[in-house]
Structure formats: C-alpha cells, structure tokens
Amino acid sequence: MAAMQFRQAIVNALADEMRSDPTVMLFGEDVAEAEGPFKTSEGLLAEFGPVRVRDTPISEMGFTGAAVGAAILGAKPVVEIMFIEFLGVALDQVVTEAAKMRYLSNGKLSVPMVVRASCGSGLGFGSQHSQTLENWFTATPGLKLIMLSDAQAAYSLTRAAIQDPDPVVILEPRILYAKRGEVDKNLKIEIGKARVLRDGTDITIVTSGQMVDVCRAAIEESGVNAALIDLATIIPWDRVTVLNSVKKTGRLVVVEEAPLSGGWGSEIVAATTSALFSELKAAPFRITSPDIPVPYSGPLETRYIPTKDDVARQLKEVIATGKTPKTWWEMEGLK
C-alpha cells in the first residue's frame, strides 16, 4: 500500500503497463514534454522516449482515429483527451469506427485502445469544460465505459483498461486529480465489476465518479444505514452486484453528476424495478443535476451538482415516508 494522489495513481498505472508491455504507447495534447495538463504523464517521456510518448496537434479526430488503426495493427495506444468535451469532434472514431471493428470483421479484429478524458464540474471551468458526458456512450455496444472515483480505482482500472482487448473510455473526474488515497498495486479491479464500498441494510446507493465521496459524506450526515456501490464500469454495468444489494435493502437510489434526462441511472432504475418490483419497499429513484448547462459562478456550480446535504435529505426522506423525494429545484419552485 502507498498513499498517492489520484493523478499519480494514473501515472503509475501508465508507467507500469508501459514497463510490462512494449506495445503500450501514449499520445495526446501536451502529454509528453509538458507531462500532461493535469500531470497525469509525469516522467513518462523521460522513461519511455518520444516514440512511445507523443505530443499531438490539437486534432482529436486525427489522433483518436490513429489510435484505432494502431490498436488494430498491434499497438496498445492510450490517448488522452484533455477535456471530455473535446471528444465530441472525435466521436465518429470511438462510436462508429472503434466500437464496430470487431463486429464488422466477424471477430477477426480487436481494438485494444484506451481513451482517457478528464471530466466533471466543481473547478469553475464553465459550461464547456465541466460536463461528465458519459451518457454520450451508453448506447454504444462494443465500447466499455469506466468512471474513476478514487486513487485505487484509477490505478487498477487504468491497468485493466490497457490490458483489455476492446476499446475502453475512461472518465477521470478532474476534481479528484489532487486527492490522495491508498493504492494497493496488487489489487485488481475487473472491468464490469462494481465496487461495494459499504454494506448497509436500509437502502442501496449506486453512484460513480466524484459522487462517491458526496454519497459517503451524505451517509454519515444522515445516519442512514446505506449500502454504497461505486458502479465503476458504467458499460457494461454490474447487474448482479446491484440487484443482490437491492434484494437485501429493498430500496435504490442512483446518484449521478450528469443532468436528469437521459442518464445511465434511468437504466439501472428500470432494470431494478422490473426485476425486483414485488420486493421493493419504495420506488427506486435518482438524484442528479438539473437539466441545465453547468453554471460558472461559484455559488451556482456548488448548488448545481448533487450535494452532501441534499443527498442526506433525500435518503432520510425516502426511508421515513417511502415516497420519492422531490428534487431541490422542485422544492424551490425552480423547474
């Protein structure tokens, strides 16, 4: 075990994979000489040299597409997208090329590429640099999607993604980069497996990314005996772990950083409701951000994403009343 920052866990995962597999390479904007805008490639150029660690032009479509081709032909490329928003111009390569290659080749080709991107709100970067955007990918069979929540997940899941033979998108909540956590380098986390972070009897909380810490604090504040599940892999998500937990607790809330409409949490609520309807003590529900762009102003952005206080209120309310709590913006007449 070693304590390190979330970003250092990513550096360690990249370095350890590059040491063990000479076909692993990293490229993206300012990842080489500048060692990454968030210092997630510190020391990699020095250790692995300019053939394997490369700065690219500001050309997400070009270099993400190059990763697709390189992955098919024997490299294991990791590309860094500075902000997940910048992947918008390269979605074709991820959704329509990489995720289809295996299928269209009738199983003859693999695309072992990883797309890493920083995401999320909380740092005052404004509407175009603060989204999580994981829901762009949820209807793309052939693609795996991970959202990191702490240093251990960052280390273990980044390594698992690089070793995976299929294309994987990893979202890194940028508010976590400086956060420290314990990392056991021998601990493996499988893609597609949720992490049960806390057992509980009264309600199951399914969440991911920076919302994991918010939920942990909300459990403490509310005193509710909640099970806390970090979904970790959003596609394909771990039905077994989620359903087993809800069978025990009889209640489910999914907490997402993204806006209300079209979120992956709806899928989990729907699947759980269908499978366990007669065993539920309350209607499964979601806590999300409102359907508005991420605002810039500090006080507004702080209110925008689910807060510890609001999650705690809703946990207590659903257990006390059995009814789905209102959103804070409904209560304040703001919808």
Next chain:
Amino acid sequence: MSIQLERRKAVQTDEVAGYERMLEIREFENQINGLFAAGLIRGTTHLCLGQEALDIALAAELRPTDTVMATYRGHGIALALGLTPESVLGEIMGKTIGCCGGVGGSMHLADMTLGLLPTSAIVGGGIPIAAGAGLAYQLLGQDNVGVAVFGDGATNIGAFHEGLNLAAIWKLPVIFICDNNVYGEYSRIDKTTPLEDLHMRADSYKMAHYAVDGMDVHATRKGIKEAVDRARSGGGPTLIEAKTYRFAGHSRADKALYRPEGELEKWMERDPIKLTEEDLVKRGLLDSAKIEKMRADMTKTIEGVVATCQAAPDPTVASMFENVFTK
C-alpha cells in the same frame, strides 16, 4: 497458399490476370446492379464502375501485409486485393459465406489476410485509421505500409486534414490515395472545392504529392510504387490523387442526372478496361478472340457466383450476438 492469396499473387505477377480481374470487377458490378434493381438484394450499394485501374494497381503494388483502409465504394478493391467474388457477393447479400459472415453488407468488406480492414461507410473516417496503421508499423519497427483510399469529397472533411498532418509530423509510412472520381455524392467536386488538383492540399503539410492518370493501370502503378518505396524506406507519407470518373451514380438510388451532357461519354472513351485491352493487344499479350472469350467466360462465372450466393444459407440469429466484445 489460400485461394485469396493466390488471387492476389496473380494480379501482382501477370498483367493479363490483372486485366481479367478488371473484367471480373466490371461484370460483378454490372450484375449486382441488376440484382439490386430487381429487388433481390436489400439495402444500398455504391458501384466502382470506371475505377478498376486504381483497384488493380493497388493490389499489384502492395503486399498482403500492408493495410488498406478503403470506403463503402469498395467492391472493386476487395476483389482486386484477392477476396473471392463469392465472399464479396455473399457479404453483399448478407449470407454466412460473406467475408464478414453477413453482418457487414456492401459497405463493410474485410479480409485481414489480404490487409483489407473493414471498409468504412463514413466519408473520411478511414483516413486517420490508416495513419494509425502506419503508427503501429513505426512503433513495432515493421516495414509495412498503411494505405487510405478515399474519394474527392473526403478532402473537405476534418479527418483528412488531421490525418495528413499527423502522418506528416510523425513521418508515418502511409499513402493517402484520393480517388477523384469528380463527384462527391450528388455534387460535382468543382461546386464544393475551390481547387482542381486536390493533391495540392498536401503542400500545406509539406508532404510529397502528385496526380496520376487513374484510368491507366501503368501510370497508377508507377505512382503508387514511388509512394510505397518512400514509405518503406522511412521517407514518410504521400498524397496521390488518382484522376478517375464514376461511371455510375453515387448509390443505387442515384441516376446521376446532374451530369453535364457528354461528360460521361467523354470519360468512357478512356475506360480503363478499354485502355488496358488496347495496351495488351498492342504488346501481343492478348487478341480480340481471347478478349471475347474472357468476357463471355466472366459473365458466366459471375452468373455462377450469383447462383451460389443466392443458394447460400442466411446467418443464424445467434450469430448476431457474437463479436461485440472479445470476451
């Protein structure tokens, strides 16, 4: 050696076999056009009639270990590279004997034993992927070449510029081949692009570039060979513009009524098959009797392929659930 690799070797070593393959592509396209028109094949198709010289030149100059990323107008390239007519038509008909087991269709043909990645149905989408193939070869120290084949319309999409720029700054072993067949979908290239010689765009990436007469197999082969030699020897990428002409419309729905009068006829005077015939006759490698027999035989051969593919089984329902992920 597999039948596919034997077919590939034939066009690399025998000019008459190359001519015969051009006939095969022409006959194949004409017959499937009829099948689509008769409603016997579903979906859409994009014919490469008139562009057979480029297909043959590519197959002749590249090794099977080189990688070709082509487009939805790809029947000719697939056949030229060595895929059998059964595996191409089987795929177009969605049958198990198709090169992708019937999940791909006309726009997605592949055979990695011949270096053909699944052809892309997104204009320009394959250009950075071919650059990436070159990147893998550079990383792994292999002397293979990545090749992107795309139409004139693709030179206006960002992927073209991003892919070329990346290949240029990293000196990747890649050849970009623009098959300028004058039309991007239903629009004449001069209405969408302020430049007649599209290869000039490589100037802004300080990349080697030139045009070749895409109706002439020899000229096209010469241009491709120069680029292959440059790429294999570490000299970096090349943009080649093959000047061709699309004898058919964009897709089966398009009758190409927008063409200026006489334009098609003028280009058909330089039909690549006619030019190749004239050349081979002049050099004593073919005569008119042989040509007539080859044409008649090819019609029958493709008719047999059509019958085989029509009789072939459909894929099982379970097969569509396979190959989404590796495990």
